[in-house]
Amino acid sequence: TQLLEQSPQFLSIQEGENLTVYCNSSSVFSSLQWYRQEPGEGPVLLVTVVTGGEVKKLKRLTFQFGDARKDSSLHITAAQPGDTGLYLCAGDPGGYQKVTFGTGTKLQVIP
Amino acid sequence: DSGVTQTPKHLITATGQRVTLRCSPRSGDLSVYWYQQSLDQGLQFLIQYYNGEERAKGNILERFSAQQFPDLHSELNLSSLELGDSALYFCASSVASATQYFGPGTRLTVL
Numbered sequence: 320t321q322l323l324e325q326s327p328q329f330l331s332i333q334e335g336e337n338l339t340v341y342c343n344s345s346s347v348f349s350s351l352q353w354y355r356q357e358p359g360e361g362p363v364l365l366v367t368v369v370t371g372g373e374v375k376k377l378k379r380l381t382f383q384f385g386d387a388r389k390d391s392s393l394h395i396t397a398a399q400p401g402d403t404g405l406y407l408c409a410g411d412p413g414g415y416q417k418v419t420f421g422t423g424t425k426l427q428v429i430p
Numbered sequence: 431d432s433g434v435t436q437t438p439k440h441l442i443t444a445t446g447q448r449v450t451l452r453c454s455p456r457s458g459d460l461s462v463y464w465y466q467q468s469l470d471q472g473l474q475f476l477i478q479y480y481n482g483e484e485r486a487k488g489n490i491l492e493r494f495s496a497q498q499f500p501d502l503h504s505e506l507n508l509s510s511l512e513l514g515d516s517a518l519y520f521c522a523s524s525v526a527s528a529t530q531y532f533g534p535g536t537r538l539t540v541l
Contacts (some may be wrong), residue, residue: 350528361432361520361532362473407473411528417486418528423472 322346323410323421331427332398340393340424342408349413351391353382356405365393398428433457434533436521442539448509451536455502455523461485462504463522463530464496473520479504511540 326341342351350369354362366375368384368391375382379402381394395402408421433456443449455462464476475488479498490496493511498504508515516539522530 352529354532359518359535359537361434361522361535363432364529364531367529409528409530417475417478417488418530420473420475425470 323408323419325406325408325421325424327424328422329425329427331429334400334428334430335397336428338395338398338426340395340406340426341390342392342410342421343390344410344419345389346410346412347388348410349388350411351384351388352409352411352418353391353393354407354409356407357403362405362407395426398426400428400430402426403428432531432533434521434523434531436519436533436536438536439534440537440539442541443511444541445511445513447511447540448507449511449538451506451508451519451521451538453504453506453521453523453533455504455521456531459523459525459531460502461524461530462498462502463524464490464504464506465520465522467518467520467535469517476506508538513540516540 323344352367353365356362366382371386371388373384379396383392406424411418435454437452460481463478465473476490478486493509496506518535520535522532524530
């Protein structure tokens with residue numbers, strides 16, 4: 320069973336600050352997804368990374384897939400209150416193995 | 431809007447009862463996944479169906495069952511409900527890749 324550990328578990332920052340969230344595993348993944356979930360709503364897909372070392376940008380969000388495809392990071396520049404939410408990573412081992420979701424990082428951006 | 435629909439949005443019932451949650455996947459998606467999310471917890475994978483057949487099973491209780499119909503919609507049946515079953519239940523769908531699209535969820539409250 321693949322485990323995906325996210326850190327930090329909780330993060331409370333001021334508007335305008337930068338932050339990085341980590342998603343780590345000892346397993347190799349074919350692809351990895353990042354989602355954001357707001358309270359009471361379903362997770363919304365932010366990005367999928369596939370290639371080791373890949374970097375993708377989505378406005379102020381930068382996603383990186385580790386070279387060995389075992390880990391990933393999400394960096395947010397100049398955080399806004401609208402970035403508040405639960406950030407989840409999900410790793411796909413490939414084949415018919417099921418996707419594993421990370422433990423989640425709860426981010427609060429204070430105006 | 432992810433294209434995944436779930437009904438009902440809210441469900442309040444009593445202990446010992448049975449309920450059915452319904453999910454319609456995005457058009458063209460063959461896989462349906464069910465997840466449980468308790469208050470301030472991460473996503474717990476319950477079960478996956480692919481084109482009508484069970485593909486993967488997670489931490490699904492014996493009191494819970496699911497199925498996917500020929501038109502690809504899915505139902506999750508929860509029976510002999512307990513207080514601890516109160517949670518958000520999410521359905522997600524995907525074509526074949528790991529990228530899942532989530533519905534808005536059903537909030538189940540067991541009194």
